[in-house]
Amino acid sequence: MRKVTREEILTDNPLKVMFVLSFPVMISQFLHTLYHLADTFWLGHLPPAESGEAVAGLQISWPIIWFLIALSFGFGIAGVALVSQYTGAGEKRNANIVASQMLSLNNPRVISNLSKRFFTVG
Numbered sequence: 001m002r003k004v005t006r007e008e009i010l011t012d013n014p015l016k017v018m019f020v021l022s023f024p025v026m027i028s029q030f031l032h033t034l035y036h037l038a039d040t041f042w043l044g045h046l047p048p049a050e051s052g053e054a055v056a057g058l059q060i061s062w063p064i065i066w067f068l069i070a071l072s073f074g075f076g077i078a079g080v081a082l083v084s085q086y087t088g089a090g091e092k093r094n095a096n097i098v099a100s101q102m103l104s105l106n107n108p109r110v111i112s113n114l115s116k117r118f119f120t121v122g
Contacts, residue, residue: 004017004020032069036058036062039058040055040058043058075105076102079098079099079101079105082095082098083095083098086098
């Protein structure tokens, strides 16, 4: 994909710009959904004694996974907004602090540990 310039963002049709900027995210979410549908399809072909439990496991985990994805997107968007505001205000030190905090928050090990802590039984 080509890079969208500042002039295009400020002067072009807003719907066109939003579509161009959001297209990679839409493709990513579409592929993620296809991945889960393929899992469900193949698990449905297991022997009847096993397929019900396997598909039920996917059905239970699906909302939790999407919640964690939405949460990480929310933190990412908030981080971008804060870094942008600090950069625009000329406060590079604060922008660097927020950026480093966002990187540590989006570390897969941190997310994995948090999800294990809050979503395990026992």
